[in-house]
Amino acid sequence: MSLDVGPARDTLIGGEPPARRAWMRVMSERPLMVLGAVLVALVLATGAIEPGYLSLRGLRNTLLLAAPLGIMAAGQTLLMLTRGIDLSVAMIGTAAAYVAGNQSPNGAGIAIVLGLVVGCVAGATNGVGVGVFRVNPLIMTLALSGIILGLFTQWAQTFLQGSTSVAPFIRTIGAGSFFDHRIPWNVLIWGAVAIVMIGGLRRTGLGRMLYGVGDNPEAVRLAGVRIWQVLLAAYTISGFFAALGGILLAGQSGAVDLRLAQNFLLPSVAAAVIGGTSIFGGVGTYSGTIFGALILSVLNSMLTFLDAGQAVKQVVYGLIVLALAWLYAAVTRAE
Amino acid sequence: MTDEPALLRARGIAKRYGSVVALRSVDLTVEPGEIHALLGANGAGKSTLVKVLAGVIRADAGSIELSGEPIHPRKPADALRSGLATVFQDPALIPDLTIERNLRLTGVEPARVREGLEGMGLGGLDFDAIAKEVPLPILRVLDLARALVHDPQLLMLDEITAALPADLAERVFIAMFERRDRGRSVLFITHRLAEVLRVCTRATILRDGRDVAAIVPGEGGEGRLVEAMLGEVAATAAEASRAEPRIAEERVVVEARDLTSRDYLRGVSLRLRAGEILGLVALEGQGQDRLFDVLAGDRPSDGGELLVGGTPVRPRSPYDAIARGVVLIPSDRAQALLPQRSVRENLASALYNRVGRWFSLLRDEERRVDGVIDRLTIDTRAQRQARRLSGGNQQKLAVGRWLAAGFEALLCFDPTRGIDIHTKDQIYGLLRELSAEGAAILYYTSELAEIPLICDRVLVMYDGRIVHEQDAASADEAMLLGAAHGLQGVGS
């Protein structure tokens, strides 16, 4: 007489075709394998468009160009793990590069250190806003980005004038290579960042707390963690990485201007999202982000070879981010 | 049961939330013109059943008939159209909207709600007030008045009286009687058995997601209801040897002197000694949550004194309390869980609350975590993400992270709510062990039967005060219940 109320959603997902389920399982258990496959496919496709790309030099370029992005995305990953975001990475990077440029006459060492200090201070400002005053991260970092832009626009015309070139050492680490021009210096730095990030997230108490704050802030608060301390640390580290990325970028292009890193903001978020870091916090790895940065970098090369223009680039970027985020969401739900 | 079709007949309703089975298979029949009680311990599945009937969630299996016609409510509006109106346990008024806009939102004419409210003596309510600023009891009555506007065949009230003072509860009963007399029915959920005896004609009792009994409350009274609700717990309670009475150490770990906090605490004094399990009993909303918050450093007290290890303290955050060894197992285990992280990370989550420990992993983290996993026999099949653990195992994590980190006083807020009998036994055993090792444990429970099982002493809280204290071994449920109702204490 009476009908069933209907199957629950879980049952529906359980009833999906086996092929799709298997695919979802690979994606959820070995996301890096899937990302690696995408990367290889992209490299091959780019090689098909421009055969010269499939050479040692071509691949070295990919790494060289991906490194600053990968480093900036490191901070972004950290913050997304804590349910945050940093929309000021690009401006922080630019500011650090400016300061490094300004201080270059005093020697590369001082220039780099001061640049990094600027990054840490800017990051810590974000951290205080978000951690202590509970300002929404989006707003806090957006506002700081505007403040830095405004300040540096004025300073660039006054006391930071003449900061547009950087010391030779910075150029070397930003763009030079060693081992018979095969391995870029900045990739070495990126490797160090990767070791610190991956090891730090897995093997330090701070790493544990970063995941914890993002996964369930209430739970870590009740465990006695003072969340503002974790956030302050996270934003400061992000500022540091943004500065490092900015300085390397200045070394790469050999010059500093106020737009230096602006093209890296959205890709830094995209790299983390593509790598599987959830903006809801608590889930993600830096290894994923590395793949994200590499994928975007290869994609960029491919679009350069096609002279695809800004329009196509933007559409492709957007669709990739959306598609992967959707896929991750579906996989997480199906689990 | 009767010739004419029942008003509501639900059969075989089942519902899972992920790995938690909320309803296994429930049958429920409500006749026209009756006030039908739906009873069961916390987590028995009452609210889930109501939500299925009201179209808020869809059951995994089962069928629903209203006056003999099958219905398939997919959203609350569907159920309302078929003549089912509900006052849910969760607040259904939008906190940031005014009362008037809340009513407009649901397409209800404010004037008609006001009429209904007048009947309950709240005619003067200011509809321009913002919902979140209106006291909870009034919101509940308002929710009821809003449901009554639809003049439903079946009105479902999920714990509406839990937050109501006696006078308002009385007015709600009058509204229920009025409906009954007009041949309409009410499905009434409450934890207060006295209310059931007073207003209900029949009762269906849920336990662990099944309907285990249909009882006419008058016959056999409270005893039968309790027995049916508690089921196995009562059985084990009889079998299991009661906790051996022990002499606690003299050392007082936590002492509260006349603590006050807003309207919630009106002067609470207690002493928690090392090596004892101090039970706390209270009806819903007597300030027990606030007491735990204050002791755990989650909220400051307004007045009175708090001493830990004999030193006066004013914790400003959980960190301050934890630094002194006072740790909390919160009422909601979701508040102690990192759902997407592994079992190990969950157990280690209380180890790194000091900046000094951030820069590497504790060398003995693995040892500590392994020790806890062994001691708690945590099922580690779902290692990767704690959210995949069953409820009982999740609760073990909430306890386990303090075992890993160490503590002096453990504040447990209803730690066995909604978990099965076997795991409960494990937790009892663990707490006894811990206290034997010298830990001080404050144990709030909503299940009175647990008190003699594990506690040494018991306190009863009523209206923000401790109104009764006795030996747990000699505590009997009726006596505690009486005290919890304020019958011996300072009263109303």
Add this chain to the structure above:
Amino acid sequence: GDDGDGGGDGGEEGPFTIGVSNTLVGNQWREQMICAIKAQARVSGVVDEVVLANRDTDATGQIADIEGLISQGVDAIIVNPADATALDDVIATASDQGITVVAVDQAVSAEDAYNVTNDQVAYARLGAEWLFEQLGGSGNVAYMRGFDGHPADTARDQGWDEAIANYPDINVVSEVHTGWDPSTGAQQALEIITTQDVDGIWTSGIDYPVVEQFQNADEPFVPIVGADNNGFIEQLIELEDGGLVGAIVTNPPPVGGVATAIAIDLLTGAEDHPRDTLLTPEVYDNVDDLDALEELFLPDLPQGFVSTMEIEPWTTYTAQDVLDCKGPGEE
């Protein structure tokens, strides 16, 4: 000039207020342009204030800025337009109120405005012709353009087309838009020189980052065309021994100073000017004109600095005035 009714068709004595509207900040070329405006206004002696509406914005924002300048009662407005046509009506309104409007760097279609621009078509044509000649009329070239859709980029593309039409054996193997962004340009250059077979590169002013990539990648130099950026000139001088062959095409920011001089002439009625003043770029390479390059090079100034500081006979300030970047009344 503070009474708001100044200007008109000349004959006033001053002092005048000059408004400046610019929509791209943090760009070295634009900064120098503004400094040239300030410097020329200062040395003229008849201007008592330069009001800057200088921020990153688009045509809509620029219209608002110009309206703000009108409300403030300036006597002349020097505008580096964000768009060639979008400002027509606001410029007409300004003219109606007796305000002299001079568009600089990029011409506007408004009838009442004076245009003072570098000839962008010639800029591209001259540089391209130098490059194609250098390659002996045949070879693979990379064409590194500016900002897609920007009027100057479109004009330069026209010049490029004019030049390449005469060189059928020149083969464009790569055409990219740098967006006039050094880091983008650097990245693209790196990809091009390491993966493609190019014999020469034309850049729309993103030059020294490109040369740098040859060094980074350890690739042999190919002939390259850039603009009069200090850094590029330095490379041309210093790397001449290392095999770098290149040419600069001038695109001087002092065009702002020229516009100011013209505006002041019009305000005071000292001299009349045609509607359009087109400054023709010059080409210097490090093969024949090394002396000229060495003269242009400013060793103490940054790479991005544009070396051409003065434009005879228009500007009357000294190079130091531009470097000081002080308007009238500023300390």
Add this chain to the structure above:
Amino acid sequence: MSATTGDMTRSVAEARRRWLRMHGWTIGVWVLLAVLLAWYATLIPAFGSFTIASIAKNSLQTVYLAISQGVVVIVGGIDLGAGAMMVLANSISARLMDGQGFGMSMVISAAVLAGAALLNGFVGWIIVRSRVPDIIVTLATLFVFSGVALMILPSPGGGASGGFRAMFTGSAGGVGTNYWPSLAALVIPLAAVSVWLRRSPRGLALYAVGSDVNAAYLSGVNTARARITAYAIGGAFAALAGLAITAITANGDPRFTNAANGTLNSVAAVVLGGIALTGGVGSVIGAVAAGVILFILNPILTAMSIDPNTAQVIRGVLIVAVMMTAGLLEVRRRRTE
């Protein structure tokens, strides 16, 4: 306990206090705007109809964007693609309207608005359906929409008919002294959307969802529809901002920076206007005043001979200060509760 009942009965003093508490922020923002306008009037030689027309017209873009973002934020979302939708509508309309008469321009406008509503409604649907966070989905649309705008109009250009321009600006040339049309274009859509939001059940549903999704669902609100509706309305208002640009400049400008700046301004206006990013609280009326304030800072600073880039700094500091204060108050409120 019946004392609680007594507390809740209507008292005039309490009602006034509550009204102030509910609307205080909005009133404050409008007062600030009035003060700034008065101040600006003293800074320039003549504050006449030309200046009023200029401010009214040039505020339109930020105002529409503020409403667009406001509606989405009220429902608990955020639309980082709002600026891109504006640029897209600007590019399409300028391209299509070039050389067309007034009638055809109106048809195009209607089509652009409807298209934008549909498109952004689709974005809302993706958000509801995919359960990908709003911020990620709209980050993607920020890229995609501005990319599409560049495809449609590869370089700045296009046009608009005089009649159409006059609708937003008061004169066929886009510059003039007749400020009534601009004021009308500012007030009418604002009034329509705020009345709808505050009075109709469908509009209230947006507040309900933003305030408490669960309670809204239990109250019978179709939460998915509410969110999709909010995005659709947001899209239409972003497109209206694009049309306003077309009217003011008779030009389409597809550059990405315009999209990014548009989004930034919209978020800034919403935050300063008192709409909580957590959803459910605030009014678009406040956001509109904040939008005008964000615009008027530029001419004021220019008139004061202060580097307009200071406006960027002031704006940032203002936002941070406001949000920090709000954050502190919230923390204090929680502690004393």
